[in-house]
Amino acid sequence: MIALIKYNGGNVSSVQNALARLNIESIVTDDPELILKADKVIFPGVGEASSTMKVLKDKGLDLLIPALKQPVLGICLGMQLMCGNNEEGEVRGMGIFDVDVKRFPPEDLVPHMGWNTISELKSPLFSGIENNTDVYFVHSYYCGLAEATIAKCDYILPFSASLQKDNFFAVQFHPEKSGVAGSRILNNFIKL
Numbered sequence: 331m332i333a334l335i336k337y338n339g340g341n342v343s344s345v346q347n348a349l350a351r352l353n354i355e356s357i358v359t360d361d362p363e364l365i366l367k368a369d370k371v372i373f374p375g376v377g378e379a380s381s382t383m384k385v386l387k388d389k390g391l392d393l394l395i396p397a398l399k400q401p402v403l404g405i406c407l408g409m410q411l412m413c414g415n416n417e418e419g420e421v422r423g424m425g426i427f428d429v430d431v432k433r434f435p436p437e438d439l440v441p442h443m444g445w446n447t448i449s450e451l452k453s454p455l456f457s458g459i460e461n462n463t464d465v466y467f468v469h470s471y472y473c474g475l476a477e478a479t480i481a482k483c484d485y486i487l488p489f490s491a492s493l494q495k496d497n498f499f500a501v502q503f504h505p506e507k508s509g510v511a512g513s514r515i516l517n518n519f520i521k522l
Contacts, residue, residue: 331355331356331357331364331367331368331369332349332354332355332356332357332368332369332370332371332372332520333356333357333358333359333364333365333368333370333371333372334346334356334357334358334359334371334372334374335359335360335365335371335372335373335374335391335395335408336358336359336360337360337382337385337386337389337391338385339374339375339376339377339382339385339407341374341375341376341405341406341504341506342358342374343358344374344504344506344507345372345374345405345506346358347506348505348506348512348513348516349516349520351513352513352516352517352520354516354517354520356372360389360391362390362391362394365391365394365398366394366398368400369400370400370401370402370403370519370520370522371395371398371400371401371402371403372402372403372405372408372519373395373402373403373404373405373408373411373412374405374406374408374506375404375405375406375407375408375409375410375411376406376407376468377407378418378419379407379410379411379416379418379419379421379423379431379471380416380418380419380420380421381419382407382411383411383419383421383422383423386411392424395412395424395426396412396424396425396426398497399497400497401497401499401519401522402497402498402499403499403500403501403519404498404499404500404501405500405501405504405505405506406468406469406501406502406503406504407469408500409473409492409493409500409501409502410423410431410469410471410473410502411423411424412424412426412427412493412498412500413425413426413427413429413430413431413473413493414427414428414429414430414431415430415431416430416431416471417430417431417432417433417471418431418433418470418471426495426498427473427476427478427493427495427498427500428476428477428478429473429474429476429478429490429493430473430474431471431472431473432471432472432474433470433471434470434471434472434485434486434487435486439486440470441468441469441470442467442468442469442470442472442485442486443467443468443469444466444467445464445465445466445467446464446465446467446483446484446485446503447462447463447464447483447484448462448463448464448465448481448482448483448491448492448503449461449462449481449482449483450479450481450482451480451481451492452479452480452481452494453480453481453492453494453499454518454522455480455492455494455499455501455515455518455519455522456480456481456492456515456518457514457518458514458518459511459514459515459518463511464508464511465491465501465503465504465505465508465511465512465515466503466504466507466508466509466512467483467485467502467503467504468504469502472485472487472489472490472502473489473490473493473502474489474490475488475489475490476490476493478490478493478494478495479492479493480492480493480494480499481501483502483503489502490502491503499519499522501515
């Protein structure tokens with residue numbers, strides 16, 4: 331079973347539809363027991379960091395997610411909330427990845443929206459994906475390069491397009507909106 335974490339944020343249905351196109355069944359839940367029993371967990375994200383962390387804390391998911399032992403994939407805001415301090419709303423994330431989240435400078439170039447190239451791919455998550463493949467981004471905040479970086483992108487400055495630590499994976503881009511490459515990445519995650 332694949333569990334998509336429910337927290338009243340956007341793009342959960344987009345991710346579920348992308349999985350359905352791959353003939354992969356999933357459930358959307360905030361039930362800790364179902365999340366713990368899942369084979370894989372996806373933490374999708376579209377929204378604002380501080381209000382989303384409040385919802386996660388209210389449901390106890392801020393403590394549950396970092397304790398998961400199965401493969402977990404954070405997407406966009408999901409990735410950012412798996413990190414440390416976040417400039418959006420001056421909130422502390424779950425600290426799974428030792429990297430902070432900052433706002434892109436300057437204001438007139440934000441958000442980073444559209445197709446951009448990922449490079450320096452270093453994980454089974456990117457099996458069958460060529461270096462310098464384009465994927466779809468929508469974000470105003472970024473995670474800097476870190477020890478956990480497994481793919482990078484350049485927009486104004488170099489940043490982490492993807493992170494991995496132990497069983498935790500995260501992508502800043504939206505695989506569910508990234509065509510064939512995004513479908514391959516989701517499928518790779520399911521096969522981990």
